Amino acid sequence: MINKEDYTLRIANATPVQLVVINYELLLAFVDEALTAHSVNDKAEYYKKIGKTKEAITQLIEGLDLDNEVAQNLYQLYQYAWERLNKALFTGDFVGSANAVIEVQQMFATLLEGWQQIENTPDDRIAEHQADSKVYAGLTYGKDGLNEYIPQDGNEGFKA
Numbered sequence: 001m002i003n004k005e006d007y008t009l010r011i012a013n014a015t016p017v018q019l020v021v022i023n024y025e026l027l028l029a030f031v032d033e034a035l036t037a038h039s040v041n042d043k044a045e046y047y048k049k050i051g052k053t054k055e056a057i058t059q060l061i062e063g064l065d066l067d068n069e070v071a072q073n074l075y076q077l078y079q080y081a082w083e084r085l086n087k088a089l090f091t092g093d094f095v096g097s098a099n100a101v102i103e104v105q106q107m108f109a110t111l112l113e114g115w116q117q118i119e120n121t122p123d124d125r126i127a128e129h130q131a132d133s134k135v136y137a138g139l140t141y142g143k144d145g146l147n148e149y150i151p152q153d154g155n156e157g158f159k160a
Contacts (some may be wrong), residue, residue, distance in 0.1 A: 024112040027056035029103045
């Protein structure tokens with residue numbers, strides 16, 4: 001299960017590389033939830049989680065700078081994953097559709113490992129960003145209106 005508060009705080013303080021890592025983690029969580037639903041034959045939840053996985057892939061695609069060769073290669077991988085998920089949704093073979101989802105899961109798990117290595121590589125720009133970034137309070141849009149978030153680590157006021 002995804003803890004939204006943890007991810008909200010991580011996103012607010014994230015570098016661009018960390019945002020990619022977070023998106024991969026969320027995507028893989030949706031895939032895990034889809035496969036769990038598949039294992040108990042819950043078709044509605046399975047298809048819903050595949051839809052969430054496709055939304056995460058869309059976010060990754062939209063974040064690409066396609067003037068870069070690496071980004072172009074990632075785009076091709078993301079498109080392939082998108083097509084595999086469409087196959088899982090539209091083949092009419094519920095039992096066999098999990099194979100396509102497992103393939104996407106394995107692909108993104110491998111990509112996540114690579115991005116985590118990049119994330120853990122020392123970079124003065126990243127360290128500078130992290131040293132200057134703190135979340136003191138924030139508002140997010142929720143289903144029924146605005147939600148206020150205040151971290152419980154003693155920083156309970158607004159940055160002055």
